[in-house]
Amino acid sequence: MGWGLIAPTLIVLAIIGLIPFFYVIYIGFFDWNIFSAKAGMVFVGVNNYRRLVFDEDFLRALWRTLQFMFWAVGSEFVLGYLLAQTLVRDFRGKAFFRTVHALPLMIAPIAIGATWRLLTIPGFGPIPYYLSKWFGIDYNIGRFASHASLTVVLMDIWHWTPFVTLCLLAGLTSLPKEPLEQALVDGANRWQVFRYITLPAIMPVVLTTFFIRVMDALRVVDEIWMLTGGGPGDTTRYIGLHIWRIVFPKTDYGYGSAMSLLTLYFTIVLCWMVFTAIMSRGQETS
Amino acid sequence: MKPKFWTILSLLVVLSTLVACVAPAAMPAPAQPAAQAPEATKVPAAAAPAESWFATAAKNASCVGKTIRGVAESTPPSRYAADPIAKEFAKETGINVEFETTSWDQMYDKEIKDMEANTGLYDFVYIEQDIVYAYLARNFLVDVTQALKDKPDLHFAGYDPAKFTTFINNYKDPKSGDVMSVPMESFVKPYIYRKDLFDDPAIKAAFEKAAGYPLAPATTFKQYEDIAKFFTQWGKDNKMELWGSTVQGTTGHPASFYEYYETIAPSFGVYNWGINKDNWKACVKNGGQMNSDRAKEALTFWTGMLKYAPPESTSSTWDEVAATMAAGRAAQGWVYGENTGWIARDATKSKVVGKIGVALPPTYQGVIDDAKAGKGYIGYYDGGAYGIPVGSKNKDCALLWLQYYAQEKFQADWAVAGSRIILKSTYDEPKVQELDKITNGYFTLQKDQGYLFAGAPAFPFHATIREVITPFIWKTLMGEMKVSDALDKACEATEAELVKLGYGK
Numbered sequence: 001m002g003w004g005l006i007a008p009t010l011i012v013l014a015i016i017g018l019i020p021f022f023y024v025i026y027i028g029f030f031d032w033n034i035f036s037a038k039a040g041m042v043f044v045g046v047n048n049y050r051r052l053v054f055d056e057d058f059l060r061a062l063w064r065t066l067q068f069m070f071w072a073v074g075s076e077f078v079l080g081y082l083l084a085q086t087l088v089r090d091f092r093g094k095a096f097f098r099t100v101h102a103l104p105l106m107i108a109p110i111a112i113g114a115t116w117r118l119l120t121i122p123g124f125g126p127i128p129y130y131l132s133k134w135f136g137i138d139y140n141i142g143r144f145a146s147h148a149s150l151t152v153v154l155m156d157i158w159h160w161t162p163f164v165t166l167c168l169l170a171g172l173t174s175l176p177k178e179p180l181e182q183a184l185v186d187g188a189n190r191w192q193v194f195r196y197i198t199l200p201a202i203m204p205v206v207l208t209t210f211f212i213r214v215m216d217a218l219r220v221v222d223e224i225w226m227l228t229g230g231g232p233g234d235t236t237r238y239i240g241l242h243i244w245r246i247v248f249p250k251t252d253y254g255y256g257s258a259m260s261l262l263t264l265y266f267t268i269v270l271c272w273m274v275f276t277a278i279m280s281r282g283q284e285t286s
Numbered sequence: 287m288k289p290k291f292w293t294i295l296s297l298l299v300v301l302s303t304l305v306a307c308v309a310p311a312a313m314p315a316p317a318q319p320a321a322q323a324p325e326a327t328k329v330p331a332a333a334a335p336a337e338s339w340f341a342t343a344a345k346n347a348s349c350v351g352k353t354i355r356g357v358a359e360s361t362p363p364s365r366y367a368a369d370p371i372a373k374e375f376a377k378e379t380g381i382n383v384e385f386e387t388t389s390w391d392q393m394y395d396k397e398i399k400d401m402e403a404n405t406g407l408y409d410f411v412y413i414e415q416d417i418v419y420a421y422l423a424r425n426f427l428v429d430v431t432q433a434l435k436d437k438p439d440l441h442f443a444g445y446d447p448a449k450f451t452t453f454i455n456n457y458k459d460p461k462s463g464d465v466m467s468v469p470m471e472s473f474v475k476p477y478i479y480r481k482d483l484f485d486d487p488a489i490k491a492a493f494e495k496a497a498g499y500p501l502a503p504a505t506t507f508k509q510y511e512d513i514a515k516f517f518t519q520w521g522k523d524n525k526m527e528l529w530g531s532t533v534q535g536t537t538g539h540p541a542s543f544y545e546y547y548e549t550i551a552p553s554f555g556v557y558n559w560g561i562n563k564d565n566w567k568a569c570v571k572n573g574g575q576m577n578s579d580r581a582k583e584a585l586t587f588w589t590g591m592l593k594y595a596p597p598e599s600t601s602s603t604w605d606e607v608a609a610t611m612a613a614g615r616a617a618q619g620w621v622y623g624e625n626t627g628w629i630a631r632d633a634t635k636s637k638v639v640g641k642i643g644v645a646l647p648p649t650y651q652g653v654i655d656d657a658k659a660g661k662g663y664i665g666y667y668d669g670g671a672y673g674i675p676v677g678s679k680n681k682d683c684a685l686l687w688l689q690y691y692a693q694e695k696f697q698a699d700w701a702v703a704g705s706r707i708i709l710k711s712t713y714d715e716p717k718v719q720e721l722d723k724i725t726n727g728y729f730t731l732q733k734d735q736g737y738l739f740a741g742a743p744a745f746p747f748h749a750t751i752r753e754v755i756t757p758f759i760w761k762t763l764m765g766e767m768k769v770s771d772a773l774d775k776a777c778e779a780t781e782a783e784l785v786k787l788g789y790g791k
Contacts, residue, residue: 034402035420035747037788123598123615142537142600143764231538232600233760248395249540250753 028258034251041254048258058259060234061242062266068149068238069217072156076213077206079157080164087165088172102162109159113226116155120227141228145235148228152236155223160216164209171205172198211274218267239263340379340690343440349683350380356672356687357397358412360387362624363471363670363704367691371700375690381683391539394749397675401426406677409684413467414670415456416548416742421673422459422466423746428674431464433685440682445689449709456741457671468688471706472669473623474732474739475549479503480617481643481726489520503645504618507554507587510648514594517617530594532607532619535763541603542763543756546588548666548742549620554584554650557662558743559755561780566790568777576777577770580650585769589762600763612636620647622668623728627705630725643726646735654738663740669706707732747787754783 028048030041052058087098104112120127122140131137141148175198183193199206221240224230230237230245237245243263247256344350358364364387372383388396397411401421413421421427434441447454447465453472458465483489484501493501497512504510514530521528534545547559560576561568568574575581592599596615598606608625610616614637621629626644633639646654647665656662672691674684692708698715701707705721705728712718713733722729742748758776761767767775784790 031786033750033787034398034424035750035787037746121598121601123596123610128597138597140597140600142535142598142602145764145766229536229538231536231760232764233537233766234757236538245753248398249391250750251398252750 024257024260027254028261030254032252032254034253044254048255049262051255052258052262057234058239058242061237061239062263064234064236065218065220065238065240068153068156068220068236069214071153072160073210073213073217075153075157076161076164077210079161080209081168083161083165084168084172087169102166104159105162105166107159109222110226112155112159113223116151116158116223117227120151142232145232148232148235152224152227155227156217156220159223160213164213167205167209168202171202175201207274207277211271214270214274215267218263218270338378339442340375340686343442343686344379344381344683346439347682347686349680349686351382352680352683353382353384354409354680354683354687355384355386355407356410356412356684357386357388357393357408358672359390359393359414359670361471361704362628363700363706364412366700366703367470367672371691371696372687375687379686379690381686383687401675401677404675404677406675406679408675409678409680410672410674410687412470412670413457413673415453415472415668416748418457418467418671418673419744420746420748426673426675427466428676428678428681428685429459429462429464429466430468430674430685430688431462433674433681437682437685440685442686442689442693444693449694449711450692451707451710452737453667453669453708456669457673460744467671467673468692469669469671469708470691471624471704472667472708473626473706474736475620475622475647475666475668476626476644476728476731477503477647478611478619478621478626478629479643479645480614480638480641482638482641483517483617484643492516492520503643504648505646507648507650510618511587511590511594513618514591518594527596527613527615529596529616530618531591532602532610532616532621533588533591533595533599534602534604534607534620535589535592535595535599536603536606537600537760537763539603540752540756543752543759544604544666545620546585546759547755549647550588551581551584552663552740553647553653553665554580554587555653555656555662556581556584559745559751560777561743561745561751561784563743566781566784568780568784569774570777572781574777574781576780577773582769582773585759585762585773589769592763611642612638614638614641620665623732624668624705626725626728627702627721630728631721640724644728644731646731646738657738664738667736667739667741669708669741701729705729747784747789750787751780751783754779 027041029043029045031038031044031048032041083101087094107115117125119125120139120141122128122142128139131139139147141151179197179201180193183197188196219240220238221244224236224238224241225244228236230241234242243256243259246252246259250256358367368383368385368387372385376382386396393412394417397408399405400407401411401424413427431447434445445468450469451472454465454469457467457469484503490501493513493516496516499509501513501516502509504513510531517528517530520526521530534541536542551557551560556575556578559568560574560578560581562573562575565573568576570576570578596610598610602610604622604625607619608621608629611619611621611625612629612635626642629636629638630642631639649664653662653664657664672688674681674688678684694709694711697707697709697712698717701712701715701718702721705725707713707718707729713729718729745751755776758767758772758779762769762772781790
């Protein structure tokens with residue numbers, strides 16, 4: 001009876017999850033470019049994986065993705081915590097602010113990319129216009145790598161900080177007040193309260209949120225594709241976008257599949273590390 | 287109280303639903319004021335009779351009530367095909383056309399996946415001239431000529447490949463000569479300049495004083511650069527948002543590859559991307575031209591134009607270049623001809639209505655002679671066609687659609703809307719001749735001198751090699767790589783990829 005009830009879900013999962021996954025594993029062992037003179041798929045064993053280890057473009061894309069993840073997720077946590085602490089307190093217009101600040105979460109990533117493109121496109125966008133007019137800064141995301149990198153990180157922060165804020169706010173509001181009050185009575189300063197009471201107490205929420213954001217940052221594609229297309233050059237060509245360019249415009253299916261799998265492996269390792277941290281933290285608490 | 291409330295509410299819902307259903311029929315929408323209706327979207331007056339040939343053919347082919355699906359790039363010509371032509375087709379034949387107009391990247395992404403997997407999702411797809419050879423090599427397309435021979439009942443008498451311009455030759459199977467797709471647009475990429483500025487006496491005098499010769503559309507690259515430099519300075523001096531040149535120099539999209547390899551390099555005499563078609567080599571040492579001195583000179587010239595181009599240039603694809611020209615931000619440039627019409631006449635989008643002129647692009651000495659002799663070309667002759675994927679489940683219905691839009695009755699308005707021509711007779715249409723005057727001779731240039739331009743080389747590996755070369759072009763535009771290094775490395779990477787693909791050793 002139980003298996004019967006979950007059978008539809010399992011079938012759907014198998015069709016949309018497992019079959020494509022095993023197909024990608026299979027394709028990864030072939031050299032397959034539909035515009036090749038050698039028609040069809042040519043078995044190359046693990047050669048695609050061997051190439052990947054020495055592929056500078058792939059390794060650079062992976063490294064850039066990690067850098068992007070570090071700056072974006074790190075900034076989101078700092079800002080998100082400060083905003084959550086602000087929203088814990090009562091102030092006039094709190095409900096309005098909380099609603100407005102969560103609006104970016106409701107917008108589709110492709111629309112976020114389009115909006116930021118309109119804001120920052122050199123020559124037409126208001127941001128380059130006013131930076132040039134007021135500060136004499138030649139801000140050009142199509143030309144300067146640093147400008148493009150900074151802009152995509154800012155866009156991600158704008159998009160995802162509300163998510164971090166809401167998660168941490170949920171953690172903070174669920175904390176009992178007594179330990180905090182006792183610490184203050186015992187003479188602890190604000191840093192000590194944060195370091196020894198608040199942070200350990202909300203650590204499961206922090207780790208879970210971190211886990212979700214890391215996964216999101218590692219697979220970012222649509223916003224970046226819309227804003228910079230991965231440019232200028234390959235400055236913002238993060239791993240998801242790099243794989244897309246290899247698989248679709250370049251139609252190098254075999255190599256792209258191997259790349260996808262290696263990236264998945266890398267992501268799983270990172271997930272496992274975060275998961276282990278969460279579990280060990282849970283054991284310590286219990 | 288409560289039951290009464292629910293009864294009244296239910297009645298209101300039922301009544302409002304009834305009113306909503308009846309309203310469109312009972313209260314026709316007010317007619318659109320003639321003054322607001324854009325001329326380009328008018329449906330040709332010769333509306334189809336109730337039982338036209340197409341209506342009968344659709345019935346006989348059991349297509350009535352069916353829906354054919356297609357995908358195309360969102361350009362003025364494709365949007366016109368979607369509305370009004372596809373709607374007119376649906377009204378006349380009972381075949382619905384679900385027309386997906388999307389970005390260039392997404393279009394190829396979708397249609398290639400569909401044809402490779404043979405899913406039959408699309409019944410017709412847009413095929414730009416440069417990709418058709420790859421599709422033919424993969425046998426993705428239905429042979430239109432053969433299909434019409436096999437089913438003569440579906441052959442519309444008005445459809446005759448001989449009526450098309452020579453652009454249709456791009457879509458013929460080199461072996462059989464059969465038409466594999468039916469063109470829906472073709473245009474050249476001319477040199478466009480601001481005629482109002484070039485004719486301004488004060489500007490003319492200032493330019494002659496600065497350059498030492500009269501201001502006129504550039505025919506050499508030295509003249510082009512002088513003009514670009516002059517107008518950039520003129521814009522600064524007069525506090526105008528005006529620069530000397532457009533550059534399709536996006537650093538995150540293949541559009542910059544296309545401007546260099548299909549417009550700039552050929553005008554310097556570097557053809558076929560610099561790839562030697564006899565041995566599939568690109569480097570000079572192996573018989574190619576990709577890293578030749580002339581190719582380096584061409585790339586140096588083009589990237590040098592960024593100094594005189596508006597700041598958006600490093601983010602500009604073909605669309606943004608047209609927008610830059612329409613916004614009056616550039617004095618001259620290379621602009622895809624499909625945009626000429628709206629830039630020259632549509633005051634709702636363009637600030638330079640009636641102010642642009644067209645001419646042949648500047649060329650290196652001897653390149654025009656090469657083009658006349660059929661040994662080369664001076665720039666890009668672009669266009670597209672709709673073809674039927676072999677996996678289509680509605681091939682007969684799609685065949686009718688392909689012949690339907692190619693009818694002469696649509697061509698004049700379509701040319702006005704999208705500055706494109708597919709039939710020879712369209713050049714003589716009064717509306718086209720009128721637009722020709724407004725654009726200062728765009729259609730005349732395409733008709734008389736179009737043969738000097740050419741489409742992309744017949745490479746089956748087009749997209750793959752483009753993806754290999756493009757990063758080097760981007761890095762040059764950003765100033766991260768020197769022109770010489772970039773082209774040396776690009777040719778080596780190209781050769782390595784060609785060997786991997788099975789071309790050459």
